[in-house]
Amino acid sequence: MSRSPLAKIPAFSLFLALFLFFCAAQAQAAQITEYRVIREPVSDRSGKRLLAVRSFKCDGVPRLLAVDPETLASYDLPADSPKRSGDAGADAFRATRLARALNKYNSPPYRLQNGGAVHAETQVQGLFLTVDLCPSKRPFERELFEATAALGHGRAVPVAVMISGVWLSTHPQELSYLKEAIASGKLAVTWVNHSYHHHYDPKVPLAENFLLAPGTDPMQEVLQAEELLLSQGLVPSPFFRFPGLVSDGAWMQRLKELSLIPIGSDAWLAKGEAPRPGSFILVHGNGNEPKGVKLLLPILKEKAPRLLPLAAAFGAKAEPISPPPLTGGGRGVGELATQRK
Template sequence: MYPEYIKRSLLLFVVITCFQQFVNAQANYKKITNYRVYYGWAKHYPQDWMITRQFVNDGKSYFLLVNPQTLETKIDEPDFYQVKPMTIEEARTFFKATPYVKALQKAESQSVSTQDAGIESGMPKQTGITLTADLCPSHKPLDKIIFTDIIAEFKKVEHPVPVALSITGIWMRQHPQDLDWLKKMQDEHEIYITWINHSFNHRVSATLPLKENFLLEAGTNINFEVLETEMAMLKNGLLPSVFFRFPGLVSDKKLVYEITDFGLIPVGTDAWLAKGQQPQAGSIVLIHGNGNEPLGVKDFIKLLKSKTKSIAKKQWLLYDLRESVDEEFQGE
């Protein structure tokens, strides 16, 4: 057993850390400059964090950090930590035994496919799914029924309900009211959102073959597509996660490694509902919440209604994407 003074110190640390994460996650960083990839080790007892970004906002320096054990991210000021700058190779070696780095390595090992490279599912022992909804550029409004229905179905067994949203910079710009509604649902603890980087422009051509389409289109600036989206998230009060979803699920090996060099884990799917793919235990399900895929939304609502009794008995749940991926690599 720990002495009482150590218990009190640990409790105070937890309270302070939770408060800082809450404040930082809700902050809107409106005056960002020098936003860049920056790797390093940041320690504040008892937790080691991996630094992935550095930026300045209104004259103050900040880090974007990831907990390599849980895949949680946060924004914090450097002065709170013991800091050691590293190259990407040094950082990945230092944290090589963690679920975060193992997930990056798995995504790289699955980089050959033109479509759906990256992490496609969580642990098959899970009695439920991880829901991901993509918010690609669209002139149509947000499909709010997705969120109101999962809140209604899960209110007695999961609260808030976890959902991962793949968001583009263009969608944020086009739909400020819908974005505010999502933030309000999160602020009211109805849903818990993991924000996935889905590129800024989500370029797509109706005529180009897949190997030359989406982010593989000639002239694509991958630094802009990734970092500008993260800055837009921060300016809108969203906390970037460690995940990335390729537009159209299209990539090649070179692009996958470019994304993992940003410290981002590509997330695919093994159940794109609008394409008739049926979810299994532990599936990462894909639907579009941007109004452009009514069939996928309809199929998801149908799936949800079919699981009403199982949900009530906690035999079919929605999983946090971070926990789902983290669990797969714990103990390896």
């Protein structure tokens, strides 16, 4: 019986090759420093209103993470490109789609599990696919993303990727695959923060598990994941998915202060929840929950549903993610670091 080509490589050499590959991937990452939470209304040169939610330096250059409060698209912009709007901008922000969503979905009554938005606000003809990438050592569900991309027939298919920092930092090849799928126009990804560590202990009750575990640093879990996304040239969206969908009132209020909308699900397939128009489908793309993927693949391949960008669930225009022209050097949701100027 013939041996695999990898079997002819000495174990140490194989380990060294993998280590060097990982180091090379890390070396390509930008350095994010001085990362701060802000909430400042700004506008671009055309007068389009944005909300700056983070300030930081990328390889020493000041930049802003900003959100369009009506389309819910997010942008990584040079800090000197937007114009500060002052008090008038702050008053106008209170009537925007983002402000309404923050007030609605981060408010009581608080549920231990599956709080926040779980379904489209209005009637829509389509579904919202959300794919969780929790920390995992199991094989990546590549077929899931290929089947999703196949729905586009040449157009980018919207999908929300709920990504944890630990998964992102330990899966450079899989991340490269997703970046290539975006660059080639196959997928339009909304990058959703799924916390950095995504702690989980199957022996501990929900009220003391996931992000409710004693000793959890909330700001680290949220902001470190955002920094990591930005370092890889990926723009965080104004959405957040709680690990295990587990949260409490304190966490909901914290997300509101961070300008993040919590995203739950009414169609967690592995738990037997069937999708209907407007559903937030939840599956895992990290190999941790193959049952969900097994149930989803026939839906994608046989029923060919219309998938919508997550922002459309809140009344934003249901079109593939395509940021409007801002000042030079801006990157929109789903764009890659190669477009940073």
